[in-house]
Amino acid sequence: MLTSLGHSIDTSPEVFGFLRTSNDIADSHDELEQRMKDDGYIFLRNVLDHTVVMNARREVLQKLETVGELNPDFPMMEAIASGESRRKEIDVKAFLKDLRTGDAYRTLCHEGQVMDFFDRFLGAPSRAFDYLWLRTVGQGQATGCHYDVVYMGRGTKDLYTAWIPLGDVGLMDGALMILENSHRLEDLKHTYGASDVDRDKIDGWLSRNPPEARNKYGGRWLTAEFHAGDLLCFSMYTLHCSLDNQSPVNRIRLSSDSRYQLASEPVDERWVGVDPVAHGGN
Numbered sequence: 129m130l131t132s133l134g135h136s137i138d139t140s141p142e143v144f145g146f147l148r149t150s151n152d153i154a155d156s157h158d159e160l161e162q163r164m165k166d167d168g169y170i171f172l173r174n175v176l177d178h179t180v181v182m183n184a185r186r187e188v189l190q191k192l193e194t195v196g197e198l199n200p201d202f203p204m205m206e207a208i209a210s211g212e213s214r215r216k217e218i219d220v221k222a223f224l225k226d227l228r229t230g231d232a233y234r235t236l237c238h239e240g241q242v243m244d245f246f247d248r249f250l251g252a253p254s255r256a257f258d259y260l261w262l263r264t265v266g267q268g269q270a271t272g273c274h275y276d277v278v279y280m281g282r283g284t285k286d287l288y289t290a291w292i293p294l295g296d297v298g299l300m301d302g303a304l305m306i307l308e309n310s311h312r313l314e315d316l317k318h319t320y321g322a323s324d325v326d327r328d329k330i331d332g333w334l335s336r337n338p339p340e341a342r343n344k345y346g347g348r349w350l351t352a353e354f355h356a357g358d359l360l361c362f363s364m365y366t367l368h369c370s371l372d373n374q375s376p377v378n379r380i381r382l383s384s385d386s387r388y389q390l391a392s393e394p395v396d397e398r399w400v401g402v403d404p405v406a407h408g409g410n
């Protein structure tokens with residue numbers, strides 16, 4: 129049974145479904161723009177070079193291996209957790225920075241097909257936030273329901289997340305879910321969506337109970353069996369969360385989320401520069 133933060137996810141068709149793919153319109157700026165307006169997300173299957181994605185996966189796993197987090201009885205690329213870690217013995221902050229700043233990972237997010245997609249979708253030269261969010265999600269872990277704007281809303285709101293699985297991420301591995309039509313919840317956008325986690329000193333998650341959030345706001349939870357090469361792009365006001373990682377083989381879910389906007393628009397300064405300040409300022 130699928131769960132998110134311990135809550136069972138009802139998979140009946142009225143309340144649950146799968147993301148619509150947009151590969152048929154991937155070459156058209158106008159249609160991509162319209163799709164984002166309509167759905168609050170654009171899901172493209174198998175559009176990223178497999179080698180580039182897997183190079184990023186390998187780079188991250190090599191680092192996890194150095195701290196003993198991978199089970200040596202399995203090939204490294206399987207990402208099977210050992211259940212142990214030597215992170216306590218090292219400078220964790222430096223380790224996390226190293227994880228998210230590797231060359232192969234940055235090549236995936238800041239060059240080539242991902243940047244090309246955003247140039248096309250936005251219709252003019254785009255830029256990425258320098259800061260990248262790398263996720264290594266272990267068994268039993270998940271992300272609560274939130275809008276991204278509460279974490280990064282100080283520049284343009286015409287800002288988009290690229291959620292990229294670094295390898296296959298099945299439903300049982302903790303796949304991402306999007307709440308259908310949540311980008312149209314005007315009341316929520318003007319209340320919770322107007323907050324700023326640093327200024328307001330709040331927890332950014334709107335809810336730790338996705339079924340309850342769905343009952344309140346309507347729509348269906350939409351997800352996918354994600355594969356290496358897929359790209360999911362969504363708006364700052366698209367409510368999302370993840371399923372629990374319930375991998376029966378203790379596989380770590382590896383994924384990335386990064387942000388893109390028109391280069392000409394104002395940027396949230398917390399997330400750009402050689403060493404972004406990130407959260408922690410005001």
Ligand SMILES: O=C(O)CCC(=O)C(=O)O
Nearest residue numbers: 263271276289291370385
């Ligand atoms: O991958 C996750 O669990 C969370 C990702 C996320 O919140 C995002 O892409 O904005």
